[in-house]
Amino acid sequence: MSRTTQTAFVTLTSALSLCVALWQPAYGQTAATERHQVNATTVAEGLNFPWGLAFLPNGDALITEKSGSLRRVSPNGAISAPIKGVPDVVYKSQGGLLDVAIDPNFADTPWVYLSYAEADPAGGDGNSTAVARGKLNGNALTDVTVIFRGAPKYKSGAHFGSRLVFSPQGHLFITLGDRYSAMDDAQTLDNHHGKVVRIWPDGSIPKDNPFVRDDGALDAIWSYGHRNVQGAAIHPETGALWTVEHGPKGGDEINIPEAGKNYGWPIATYGVDYDGSVISDQTHAEGTVQPHYYWVPSIATSNMIFYTGDMFPAWQGDALIAALKGAKVARLDLDGERVMHEESLFAELIQQRIRDIAQGPDGAIYLITDDRNGRFIRITNAAE
């Protein structure tokens, strides 16, 4: 942080306590944090339970709405009509149109990836997380193909996981959920419940996936023993996948999933079930990996990023974890992989559950909120 920035920070603090004391739903509000003074601006509102957010190279954002629409939102807040060609989704409870990701080589071929709750193509009453991709041409997706289909189809409206992130080598990681009532499946490898999977963007299986030579295990599986992994990001220095998953009541976790490893759910957890009953009395279990970091009580982690922009120099390299509960972003000040400190950001500015977080091409931080009148919010440095 420059001397100028720090001085401004200190000078503004007292003036801002007034501001914060009189808070209202934020349209251009300012708040103090430990290292930066920030502004929150609502870029667009009226989004219907937006779930996923990704930036196009031209600076537009693609935003999913859970009911099944994919929209383009320009930096000035103009919201497009629904983009055509999006697959049908099961819009029920936690299911619907979920995450969106842009191909790393979008300039060559404009693939857009969508995760969603998919009905059983055979007509059964089950559903599962699926991933499709299509080429974005104007306001339509063309050549739409399903590249991943979670197995089995299962009758539940809960725990779809669904974040999409690309590894530096071009693999696509898809994070999944345990479908709640099927939680025990997270410990067996003949299904995708409670797994992180790794595929190539065309849906083929990387030959070095950990279970490709195991006949009893599904080939896409990367790691297992997860509960409901709704957040994922690639560490900018190590290139490793980091995930955040919802615990039951308490026990939200960050993990750094490694090939073939077991992250413990439901045999080891730091949480209890929603009704307070005990799922497991174990926080540790043989053959399972401890979380890298965890929260008790839960903050209800949605997605995470590693901040790498120039706009907030003091946050470079830090993990920012969006939370549904408390409408906040948890900043983990990292030294490499080590968590040195946790700070709670933006809660007084947002006042709605935060469903996704992204770093914009401008280095600002963007949030979408989980609400019938969902907002698309830009967080900028008030000292710039």
Added chain:
Amino acid sequence: MSRTTQTAFVTLTSALSLCVALWQPAYGQTAATERHQVNATTVAEGLNFPWGLAFLPNGDALITEKSGSLRRVSPNGAISAPIKGVPDVVYKSQGGLLDVAIDPNFADTPWVYLSYAEADPAGGDGNSTAVARGKLNGNALTDVTVIFRGAPKYKSGAHFGSRLVFSPQGHLFITLGDRYSAMDDAQTLDNHHGKVVRIWPDGSIPKDNPFVRDDGALDAIWSYGHRNVQGAAIHPETGALWTVEHGPKGGDEINIPEAGKNYGWPIATYGVDYDGSVISDQTHAEGTVQPHYYWVPSIATSNMIFYTGDMFPAWQGDALIAALKGAKVARLDLDGERVMHEESLFAELIQQRIRDIAQGPDGAIYLITDDRNGRFIRITNAAE
């Protein structure tokens, strides 16, 4: 944690919320924590600003009072008359009789070590942290010798540091403070301000101390760039020294001080000065080591332990850091050295600043409180 313990924990939670809601200064109160149900019992009270606490092999505790008395307290709470032979102390502001430690070979030779603010033997008006040892015989110390004398003598009532811990190899670590107005001295090696020092118990200098061959540096120095290190413990698995130091306003730190390294104060810090002014605009500085973990805002760390007892199975291997502010103990759930989670313990039970923490021979956790009517408190497992 056994299944029995966990079940008891869950069952008692609702009954206990009533208890907690009606809190009063605690004499035999119970509280819920994430993993254990605990009782707090006041073993003894009426201690005059107790500062240091150490257990003798027979189960008695030695407790210092800042005004200059060392007392023996039995497990049933009987407080002895002041033990004779304690050196004169400068009892002023933060200075006085400070820590107490027992020789690892106490059964052979009953050495007791005391740190304290010592006047200038040459008659000047400065003072510094000194350490003396004496043999405990009944209610007196004999053969009392000063084994360490901080340099220079300096006119200040602040930042004496003063924790005493033995390494597994038998070295004595003494943690020191920057004397506040001499903070810049923490970056130079011709003085003991803002240092951790390492000596043998007889006061001699270990030959492998990092600066013994450096003529411009004092030979006792182990690490530097500290502010006011009032807490220290040896990690039970690695054998490494861990310390906690007070930040200015924000920026309390845990460090794992290694030989010859610079921990940054006052050129790099996560805090600002008490009046909100900027001491350094840097959290990072070339050649300095980042904290292992830090707190903003400050919790005012006093001492720390690693819990290794049987009474609280879920806390084994965790760091417990006592705090003056908030009258609490911060539990850092550790996986090896890695902090996975922080929990705030005991605040509703204590209601006084906590000055020292120790694990008793019975596996219970003992606290002393920084008060004119200071208390000696035993924390036990309510499920046992």
